[in-house]
Amino acid sequence: MKVNDFLPICMEDMKKRGWDRLDFIIISGDAYVDHPSFGTAVISRVLEMAGYKVGIIAQPNWRNVDDFKKLGKPKLAFLITAGNLDSMVNHYTVSRRKREKDMYSPGGKMGLRPDRATIVYANMVRQAYKKVPIILGGIEASLRRFAHYDYWNDKVRRSILFDSEADLLVFGMGEKQIIEIADNLKDGLSVKYIRHIPGTCYKIDDLKEVYDFIELPSFEEVFEDKIAYTKAFKIQYEEQDSIRGKVLIQKHRDTYIVQNPPAMPMTQDELDRVYSLPYMRNYHPIYKEMGGVPGIEEVKYSIISERGCFGGCSFCALTFHQGRVIQSRSHDSIIKEAEKIVKDKDFKGYIHDVGGPTANFRHVACEKQKKYGTCKNKQCLYPKPCKNLYVDHDEYLELLRKIRKIKGVKKVFIRSGLRYDYIMADKKDTFLKELCEHHISGQLKVAPEHISPKVLDLMGKPRREVYEKFVDKYYKINKKLGKNQFLVPYLMSSHPGSDLKAAIEMAEYLRDIRYYPEQVQDFYPTPGTLSTCMYYSGLDPRNMKPVYVPKTREEKSMQRALLQYRNPKNYDLVKKALILAGRKDLIGYGPKCLIKPKEVKNGIYQKNKRKIEKKRKTKKRIKRR
Structure with a gap:
């Protein structure tokens, strides 16, 4: 494996490719893993496919600007992401204790990225290069695009666009948006005038150029009033659709955050192209001596078969990121990826997963979604499956059968989430039967x-x-x-x-x-x-x-x-x-009791426990004599 098969991470890599300057530099809170399960890999390869020169600065030292300058100043923009996870979730448990391991860092080592990585990286870039365009993306930026409640500060924080001083924010999966942004910058359009692209947010001082919008309660209102916060969130939630969604604005003092409607879902051909790009499917060789990157272990031999989820669980952020419309890859695309996996020298015959957010969602929920978008005030599965819901596992089963037949594949597991209520809505038991027979192991x-x-x-x-x-x-x-x-x-x-x-x-x-x-x-x-x-x-x-x-x-x-x-x-x-x-x-002591009274534990009366122990030791000494 040649190092320059990966995208450049240093000036020497650029020289090997004959490049003296990059168009884009991606700064990521994750180690550099060139696999389609990692957002940095996908966006960098999509830009490369479009003819742009891209370099990666992974987990830079944020305590000074040196690492942020090591690839020079990009011709078009810096692209910044905290990584596959929100940096605060990556660092802290729900009890706000520091985690012991970072799955996206070499050797699982903690401390290689800062808290609120997106903000910190953007601020350091601004110190290094005053006027270079900064564009945010990834899950951390995507879910913090408006004023939002922050669990770790226990307060409402303003949009991440303000704290980061970035120019533009891409929300959602990003491939469509980043190419259109890149083409606009290449054609000489200033980043401050890129305001028309679906799936992006920007700042503006007045609303003269914004039409047909819904205004949310301002940052100041939602900071002070929980009812205002709840109303603002409801509007965001309801308008999260690429077909019927409106432009949303939220005032922060004298400036507005403007969110364009979400990007249109990718077509099957577009999604197939994204996953056909020349990923190395591994971590960069520089991490080998450090023990590699643990996050690759579960996904290296897994296949992403679709995006989106119409499950609508209240505690899941997918609605705001991947969206509720299913986008699936073709069988041919997935089979080709499986055949690549089989050729890997370390492959043992087991494909760990073929799925996505929800493995058994492989097509749009209903035909109406294609024309009118997702329902504003209804869910597909809750409180019970909608009468218009298309319930069928045959196409997914056909795909799994094809993968099982590939020479070198011993077993195909499904480890992505499965909606059991969707399985129960299927009139046929064929999927559940084959799932039990071929695609799980013990549980x-x-x-x-x-x-x-x-x-x-x-x-x-x-x-x-x-x-x-x-x-x-x-x-x-x-x-x-x-x-x-x-x-x-x-x-x-x-x-x-x-x-x-x-x-x-x-x-x-x-x-x-x-x-x-x-x-x-x-x-x-x-x-x-x-x-x-x-x-x-x-x-x-x-x-x-x-x-x-x-x-x-x-x-x-x-x-x-x-x-x-x-x-x-x-x-x-x-x-x-x-x-x-x-x-x-x-x-x-009854069969319905959860615990026994305190006095009795493991059959010993606690108040007599010391006496019993003393007698036992005395008997032991007598026997020895």
């Missing part, structure tokens, strides 16, 4: 998230009965196949709407089905989700009704402990929660 992970109706309604998830029917069908099919395979349900504690009563309801359910989860996800209020809006405001933006929100560390710990009530470390928290909720009936 299937699904996401019921909760079982309390009031919590599920706020999550936008189906009722418990749907999950139970799926469980029943899953085990019946496995029994027919002679397989002993299990279900692993993902569960979430402390979501808005979940009080101690709801958490106890979940604990009782787990007791009854005899499932004891090793891991539980505590709700994480990240920017750009309905659930985060509920968490901050205490209101459901869809109907403005009050929502109970567990916020104290103690209550969140109790809710989490209840879902793992069998763990001895959680005993005191579980007992306290049961007493506070008036459920002392669950403390005792």
Whole structure:
């Protein structure tokens, strides 16, 4: 493998290509991994395909400007991204503790990117080059384009365009926008006049050139008033559609943030071209001695088959980033990628995944979406599948069968999310049968998230009965196949709407089905989700009704402990929660009890424990004599 097969990361790489100056320099918070699962790789290869000279500065030292100058000044612009994750999510757990490992850094090492990486990098570029255009992209910028609640500061922050002093922001997946921006800059149009491209945001001092827009409550209003914040979020949520969405503006003092409608979904041909580009499908060789980049391990032999999700979970930011319209690749494109994977010298025969945000969504939800866009006030699957929803797994099954037949492929796993309610809406059991027979190994992970109706309604998830029917069908099919395979349900504690009563309801359910989860996800209020809006405001933006929100560390710990009530470390928290909720009936010796009284633990009376231990030691000494 030659280093210059990757895009340039230093002046020597540029010289090998015969370049004296780059058109674009991408600065990323992630290590440089040239694989289509990494946004930096995709955008850089798309620009390269269009004839632009692109270089990469990955994880620069942000304490001075030297690293930001190492590729020189780009002819057209700096492109800045925090990486595949929001840098704050990358750094901190939901309890705001520092994580131990960064999956997108060499050797998993922490500390190679700053907090709020997008802002820091943009500020350093501005120090290094005063007037060079700066364009933001990636998930961190995309979800912070308007005034937004920031969990780590516990306050509303202004648009990232202000704190970064950037000129333009690309939201969503970005391929269409970046080429149009590049062509405009190449033709000599100043970045301050690039205001017409869907899927972009910019700043403006007056509204003379902006037409047919909806004005959100200003930053000052949403900072002071949670009702105003909730109303602003609702408008953003409703207008997040490329066909029917309006231009949105939000005033920050004397300046406006303007968001154009989202970019149109990519066609199948366009998506196929993106994934056919000459990715090296690995991390840059400079990281080899550092142990490589852990984030490549799960995706190196995985295939992204589609984008978008019409699932509409309240706690997911996909609506604001990839959107609700499914964009799928052709079978030929996916087969060619699978054949490339098989030729890799380290491939052992196992394709880890063929999917996307939701693996079993391979086509638009209904024909109406193609003409009118997504429904403004309706979801495709919640509270039950829409009558217009197109439910079919045949095309996906056909694709999986083709991949299974490729010489060198032993097994094709599906590890992306699967919507069990969509599977249950399918009148045929063929997909579930083949899934159990060929595409899982021992267990299937699904996401019921909760079982309390009031919590599920706020999550936008189906009722418990749907999950139970799926469980029943899953085990019946496995029994027919002679397989002993299990279900692993993902569960979430402390979501808005979940009080101690709801958490106890979940604990009782787990007791009854005899499932004891090793891991539980505590709700994480990240920017750009309905659930985060509920968490901050205490209101459901869809109907403005009050929502109970567990916020104290103690209550969140109790809710989490209840879902793992069998763990001895959680005993005191579980007992306290049961007493506070008036459920002392669950403390005792009966079959329905969650814990035993404190005096008895492992069959020993605690008050006599020391005496018993003393007698045992005395007997032992007598025997030795």
